[in-house]
Amino acid sequence: MEKMNVITFKETGHLLGVVTRAGQPEKAATVEEIAAGGFRLRDRQNGEITLQIPEEELGVSWVDYDTRILYRPHLFIMDAGKPEQKTENGPPNLSIALSGALITATLPANVSESVEIWCQIVGNNLSEPIVRSVTIPGTVSAPTNTGSEALILGAGDYKVAMFAPDYALVVFMETVP
Amino acid sequence: MSPQILRPIFSENQILSAADVNGIVNHARDASARHNRYLHDWGIADGLTLTAEEREDTAGTYMEVSVAPGVALDGNGREIVVAEAFRLSEDLFDQLNVAESVTDPNNPPQYPVFILGRDQSQQGTAMAPAICQGSASTRTVEGFEVTFGRVGDAAELDNQTPIQPGREISASGTSDWKILLGFVQWDGTHFTAATDEADGINRRYAGVRAADVSAPNHSLTLRSALRTVSDKAALTIDNQNGGEMRFGLQDSKGKVVPVFTVNAKGDVTAEGKILGAIAGGVQVESGVVTDGALVPLPAGITQEQIDDGEATIQVHLSPRFQQPASLPDPGANQFWQMQPLECYAQDRRVVCRVRWESTGGAPGPLILPGVCDFQVFGFVKAQAGAS
Numbered sequence: 001m002e003k004m005n006v007i008t009f010k011e012t013g014h015l016l017g018v019v020t021r022a023g024q025p026e027k028a029a030t031v032e033e034i035a036a037g038g039f040r041l042r043d044r045q046n047g048e049i050t051l052q053i054p055e056e057e058l059g060v061s062w063v064d065y066d067t068r069i070l071y072r073p074h075l076f077i078m079d080a081g082k083p084e085q086k087t088e089n090g091p092p093n094l095s096i097a098l099s100g101a102l103i104t105a106t107l108p109a110n111v112s113e114s115v116e117i118w119c120q121i122v123g124n125n126l127s128e129p130i131v132r133s134v135t136i137p138g139t140v141s142a143p144t145n146t147g148s149e150a151l152i153l154g155a156g157d158y159k160v161a162m163f164a165p166d167y168a169l170v171v172f173m174e175t176v177p
Numbered sequence: 178m179s180p181q182i183l184r185p186i187f188s189e190n191q192i193l194s195a196a197d198v199n200g201i202v203n204h205a206r207d208a209s210a211r212h213n214r215y216l217h218d219w220g221i222a223d224g225l226t227l228t229a230e231e232r233e234d235t236a237g238t239y240m241e242v243s244v245a246p247g248v249a250l251d252g253n254g255r256e257i258v259v260a261e262a263f264r265l266s267e268d269l270f271d272q273l274n275v276a277e278s279v280t281d282p283n284n285p286p287q288y289p290v291f292i293l294g295r296d297q298s299q300q301g302t303a304m305a306p307a308i309c310q311g312s313a314s315t316r317t318v319e320g321f322e323v324t325f326g327r328v329g330d331a332a333e334l335d336n337q338t339p340i341q342p343g344r345e346i347s348a349s350g351t352s353d354w355k356i357l358l359g360f361v362q363w364d365g366t367h368f369t370a371a372t373d374e375a376d377g378i379n380r381r382y383a384g385v386r387a388a389d390v391s392a393p394n395h396s397l398t399l400r401s402a403l404r405t406v407s408d409k410a411a412l413t414i415d416n417q418n419g420g421e422m423r424f425g426l427q428d429s430k431g432k433v434v435p436v437f438t439v440n441a442k443g444d445v446t447a448e449g450k451i452l453g454a455i456a457g458g459v460q461v462e463s464g465v466v467t468d469g470a471l472v473p474l475p476a477g478i479t480q481e482q483i484d485d486g487e488a489t490i491q492v493h494l495s496p497r498f499q500q501p502a503s504l505p506d507p508g509a510n511q512f513w514q515m516q517p518l519e520c521y522a523q524d525r526r527v528v529c530r531v532r533w534e535s536t537g538g539a540p541g542p543l544i545l546p547g548v549c550d551f552q553v554f555g556f557v558k559a560q561a562g563a564s
Binding site (some may be wrong): 004005015017018019020021022023024029033034035037039040042044045046047048067068072073074076085088094111141 | 464466475501542546
């Protein structure tokens with residue numbers, strides 16, 4: 001079966017892009033070959049928000065060719081070696097809020113077990129992207145859909161890529177007042 | 178005075194001393210050692226594999242590790258012969274104190290096993306001289322010693338220095354040359370495994386040192402295994418068809434079944450694909466790429482070549498108009514139309530944004546990262562002087 005290379009965010013398996021090679025169809029590509037220097041990600045509202053995911057945060061998986069993935073890779077997450085389509089959502093239901101002292105992750109639904117949300121934050125005066133996780137501390141007795149942790153940021157506009165399990169990746173702007 | 182090579186000569190009615198006879202033996206042995214030292218690379222010639230057999234005691238199972246019979250040449254040209262299987266000594270390993278005190282059970286240390294040549298006097302009986310002269314030794318055992326090293330010691334073996342050309346192989350200090358036989362694992366009491374390789378370091382086999390190799394029968398073959406072992410890579414140079422070089426796997430009779438042939442005119446016949454860039458030629462890659470990724474380079478062309486100006490590429494992108502299945506339903510008798518907003522390569526990074534609009538006006542337009550077909554043409558500069 002025809003194969004394709006999918007570029008992923010290593011920590012969560014979210015798909016970022018797709019590359020096929022007719023000249024080397026039997027050989028999986030490396031991150032260096034198809035995403036050296038990082039992957040330039042774009043939002044799906046108007047495509048104007050862009051941020052670069054660092055090369056060291058990327059992986060490449062070799063999967064069966066599938067046009068659903070090819071045309072909308074951002075809707076998929078690698079699950080047990082195969083891309084699985086996930087729910088599309090976005091702010092305010094699926095969001096990261098930045099207060100300047102705290103980072104708060106919000107999911108559209110409560111979770112009854114602890115969930116780790118990964119995000120990348122760039123912009124304003126940051127010299128390097130911030131890549132970090134936020135834990136949503138859900139339990140069976142106390143389900144919740146939010147979790148907060150300390151993150152000091154100066155006032156200004158930031159671009160955020162949010163990688164939440166079971167949700168398609170989302171890219172948006174967030175302002176620290 | 179520098180050492181000289183002395184060859185004994187004899188005259189009629191000469192009474193031979195022990196030194197005279199030993200001179201015959203030593204001259205031949207030193208000549209053989211010089212041949213081994215300077216015309217061969219040191220290592221295992223045959224056999225000497227480490228074999229592990231499972232054993233059991235009250236504490237559980239362990240491995241009894243032995244060295245199989247075989248022959249090796251050390252870097253001084255000394256021949257080391259193991260005539261029968263030799264069991265590795267756990268007591269010796271323990272006494273040498275080479276084991277690491279803290280180990281990772283998921284990545285246990287691999288301790289190198291070395292063999293060294295050792296000459297030992299053997300007390301003679303059958304040829305013993307007169308009683309009053311005592312029981313002098315009449316034979317030397319050209320024996321060996323098997324020892325162990327610490328983790329990492331195997332990487333130091335190439336730093337050993339051979340003796341000078343005029344030095345006798347029987348002189349002291351010539352039998353310290355270590356040859357790697359493999360590696361063992363240790364659980365504090367017993368060996369638990371034996372392997373040929375650890376950390377990329379393998380058993381080393383003897384080689385040949387030659388600047389010129391000539392074949393007496395107009396055919397020269399290099400084999401990666403014995404000629405009777407089929408399906409192993411081999412290379413033959415001979416005068417068939419006016420002179421040819423053929424590479425391929427050998428069959429059960431040792432004949433090379435060629436997949437790559439070059440004749441004396443320079444004509445190349447290859448059964449497979451030729452990968453890699455050909456200077457002065459064009460390499461092509463094509464496929465599909467999404468916004469934000471890099472277009473991959475053709476096989477044989479590297480980003481380093483492009484950065485160094487040794488190669489250039491041209492990229493052609495065409496946005497795909499195929500509708501993603503995940504777009505919302507545009508309504509009855511309506512459909513989605515795509516308009517490319519931008520589609521180009523910035524260096525090798527694809528910038529492709531497309532707008533999907535429903536003919537019914539609702540749902541509203543979507544601006545999405547796009548998908549492109551690509552072709553990359555790579556041009557490698559011809560080397561200076563190449564035609």
